[in-house]
Amino acid sequence: MAGGDELKLLGSWLSPFATRVKLALALKGLSYAEVEEDLCNKSELLLRSNPVHKKVPVLIHNGTPVCESVIIMQYIDEAFAGAGPSLLPLDPHERAVARFWASYIDEELVIPWVRSFRGTTEEEKSEGLKQAFAAVENLEGALRECSKGKGSFFGGDRIGLVDVTLGSLLTWAHAAEVMSGTRIFDPARTPLLAAWMVRFDELDVTKAVMPDVGRMVEFKTKQARALAAARASDSK
Ligand SMILES: N[C@@H](CCC(=O)N[C@@H](CS)C(=O)NCC(=O)O)C(=O)O
Numbered sequence: 001m002a003g004g005d006e007l008k009l010l011g012s013w014l015s016p017f018a019t020r021v022k023l024a025l026a027l028k029g030l031s032y033a034e035v036e037e038d039l040c041n042k043s044e045l046l047l048r049s050n051p052v053h054k055k056v057p058v059l060i061h062n063g064t065p066v067c068e069s070v071i072i073m074q075y076i077d078e079a080f081a082g083a084g085p086s087l088l089p090l091d092p093h094e095r096a097v098a099r100f101w102a103s104y105i106d107e108e109l110v111i112p113w114v115r116s117f118r119g120t121t122e123e124e125k126s127e128g129l130k131q132a133f134a135a136v137e138n139l140e141g142a143l144r145e146c147s148k149g150k151g152s153f154f155g156g157d158r159i160g161l162v163d164v165t166l167g168s169l170l171t172w173a174h175a176a177e178v179m180s181g182t183r184i185f186d187p188a189r190t191p192l193l194a195a196w197m198v199r200f201d202e203l204d205v206t207k208a209v210m211p212d213v214g215r216m217v218e219f220k221t222k223q224a225r226a227l228a229a230a231r232a233s234d235s236k
Contacts, residue, residue, distance in 0.1 A: 006033075007033070007059065010049065011035070011057045013211050018056050019211065021059060021069055026205045029084045059072045070103065074088065074161070098155075098161045104139075109166075117180075142154065143192050154196075175216040
């Protein structure tokens with residue numbers, strides 16, 4: 001790529017965290033080599049590059065690894081400040097607010113939402129979904145504030161760190177709707193976010209990068225069956 005920089009992304013097609021990094025790289029117009037990891041049989045390169053968490057994504061820039069999707073996106077924004085639009089606002093306070101919401105999405109939405117489909121009991125699943133909906137309601141308020149009532153995105157007129165962090169989850173959102181009828185961004189509960197989702201889905205970068213919903217539904221259906229079978233045999 002330009003400037004002699006070499007970028008390699010260790011990812012997995014189904015990982016929304018890897019999708020974030022792909023979206024950020026595409027928005028910046030950066031080219032990179034993509035390495036698809038088998039998460040059941042992780043490569044030596046992944047284990048060496050992310051020895052603490054052993055997870056994807058990892059971005060390797062000129063041989064040096066950077067881990068954790070939100071940190072990688074901020075790294076890309078800083079290391080390639082001259083390339084493409086900035087993912088973070090210029091104003092320090094607005095930057096802090098964007099980081100706050102990006103971290104909120106992972107802690108308060110992703111964790112309970114995952115519990116809503118992988119929980120061991122129906123109570124755990126329904127509590128997870130309740131917490132995920134509460135987080136989405138707070139994000140509705142965040143979108144209103146961050147877009148200052150005029151913009152279409154958390155980043156204002158164009159997508160930024162928070163949009164990419166949340167937008168990377170939209171394949172899950174669509175797959176969940178197909179599989180269970182649950183609308184996490186329900187127009188009746190959170191109209192601004194429901195409209196934001198439509199806008200995000202229509203972006204060229206989204207169409208180019210996001211995983212296919214049908215493929216995700218097929219994968220998640222098989223995964224749910226395998227999980228149920230494993231739990232049934234454990235309880236014998
Ligand atoms: N907080 C991490 C989460 C990354 C993550 O959970 N990656 C999953 C794939 S979606 C993974 O590598 N899982 C493998 C494992 O847990 O062993 C990030 O934002 O990058």
